Amino acid sequence: MNKDELIKKLQETAQNGKLSCTKARELMEEFKVxxxxxxxxxxxxxxxxxxxxxxxx
Numbered sequence: 615m616n617k618d619e620l621i622k623k624l625q626e627t628a629q630n631g632k633l634s635c636t637k638a639r640e641l642m643e644e645f646k647v648x649x650x651x652x653x654x655x656x657x658x659x660x661x662x663x664x665x666x667x668x669x670x671x
Contacts, residue, residue, distance in 0.1 A: 620645045621659055628661045635666040 620641065627637060633656065642652050656663060 615645045615647050617655065620647065620655060624656065624659060624661055631660055632662050632664050635663055638663050 623641060623645075624633065627633060627641070638652060638656070639649075641647070642649060647655070653663070
């Protein structure tokens with residue numbers, strides 16, 4: 615995983631600082647990131663996950 619590339623993709627994808635759970639899971643798979651780490655990275659850059667389907671975020 616390249617954290618800088620992931621952060622850039624998160625910032626491009628998030629709308630108004632929010633990212634759907636579905637999209638977050640897609641990016642987790644694409645960048646091979648565990649869900650806990652994805653949550654931490656989103657917190658670092660101020661992106662909130664909404665519509666969580668599994669209670670992961």
